[in-house]
Amino acid sequence: MSNPLAWIDDAMQDLRDRGLYITIRTVESPQGPWLVVDGKRVLNFCSNNYLGLANDPRLVKAAKEAIDRLGIGPAAVRTIAGTMSIHLELEKALAEFKEAEAAISFQSGFNANLATIPAIVGRGDVIFSDELNHASIIDGCRLSRAQIVRYPHNDAQALRALLEEHRGQYNRALIVTDGVFSMDGDIAPLPELADLAEEFSCMLMVDDAHGEGVLGHGGRGIVHHFGLQGRVHIEVGTMSKAFGVVGGYVAGNRKVVEWLRQRGRPFLFSSAMTVPDTAACLAAVQILQESTELVDRLWENTRYFKEQMRNLGFDIGQSVTPITPVMLGDEKLTQEFSRRLFEEGVFATAIAYPTVPLGKARIRVMISASHSREDLDAGLEAFAKVGRELGVTH
């Protein structure tokens, strides 16, 4: 008999042949503006640690104290062994921060989407989904067994036409979109989507993983940015990006949140976040609740870096967030650019097909509040050098 796992060798070889094999670098230091990566000290231009909270002493202290008080694990799913008070505290703090009626936490943002979508739509229902939505939204939609209608990226007019065509044939309907699209840094036209949701009697859900801690007053997210509190039923958030820890949540309408406590499968069938994660997230929310300092610094750094990159002659796309795609186009050139940057002490990832369309390869720079002006200047110098060397700029 042949080896039943032999297909893996073939599939792996296929990935290598097509340039899609992923090599994962090893980080040997705490997360921060500088990292030790594969033994080399490099400037960190690729993490989602927007506010530098991943190694913030206040979060570390909160996690340690919580361990001393409450231990590590929640020991079972919350519906069976009882929910720990610290999870409820976090949910209350998140709802207050987001100015939402209620919030519920999950183990991750990915799980929040998997919990939410199948709980609110099913067979006989329809989902209108932006064509560039995150993988976890796509998977959540598929799990739901509702009809999925993809609409052209950020195109509210095209969505209206699709709503007119399809809405009437289904029972419940959901419009779902990423808040910030992480490859280009553009944002969803949420006010138009809210109008359409109301006109066509749809539920409205936004996944604000990259908007949390970034957009809106003091980082309250895209709903706050557009002043749409109360008009977006479901805001999915993650605590693994700007909040610097791990975990996901849904903030929004109280009925929806209560329903998810009854019917969100990752809530019912998977244990909650650990005690130190939860305590660290709580500390992160409190820091953001008390001061806009980190978010202000993030934007100051973003403005400075983008302006300098444009002055150097780079095409940095249409981003309206700290995500800065340095558009290079060619896949091989982009790989080479990233490799040369690493040699120059800058860790910035090449992003290419199939994550973005063919011919639209780019280096994605992620700016953080933790970067000092000197850090940004060091990064700019490396971009200038490699850009000239590879004939991208002059």
Ligand SMILES: *Cc1c(COP(=O)(O)O)cnc(C)c1O
């Ligand atoms: C990163 C991301 C997620 C996943 O969040 P985790 O908490 O890391 O699981 C979900 N949705 C979007 C849009 C994201 O960018």
